[in-house]
Amino acid sequence: MSISQTKEGQVCRVKGLNGDNRFLSRITSVGLTPGSRVEIIRNKGKYPLLVFARDTMLAINRKEAGNIFVEVIA
Numbered sequence: 673m674s675i676s677q678t679k680e681g682q683v684c685r686v687k688g689l690n691g692d693n694r695f696l697s698r699i700t701s702v703g704l705t706p707g708s709r710v711e712i713i714r715n716k717g718k719y720p721l722l723v724f725a726r727d728t729m730l731a732i733n734r735k736e737a738g739n740i741f742v743e744v745i746a
Contacts, residue, residue, distance in 0.1 A: 673744075675721060676737035678712045684742035685709055691739040702730060704740065 678684060686708050689696055703726035714722035720731040
């Protein structure tokens with residue numbers, strides 16, 4: 673499932689990333705890599721997702737969130 677389909681409070685593990693080289697370079701440079709753990713802080717409607725990963729709060733827009741695939745672990 674994509675990270676945009678998760679619910680607030682869920683803890684997930686990144687399973688895969690899709691997108692162009694620019695997106696992949698940017699998202700991996702902030703630590704969102706396959707195998708990393710992320711906690712969903714906010715996922716409401718059309719607003720950007722707020723996630724906590726590797727001691728950093730990240731805002732991810734909806735279009736890019738569709739390219740981040742996760743599995744729920746808690």
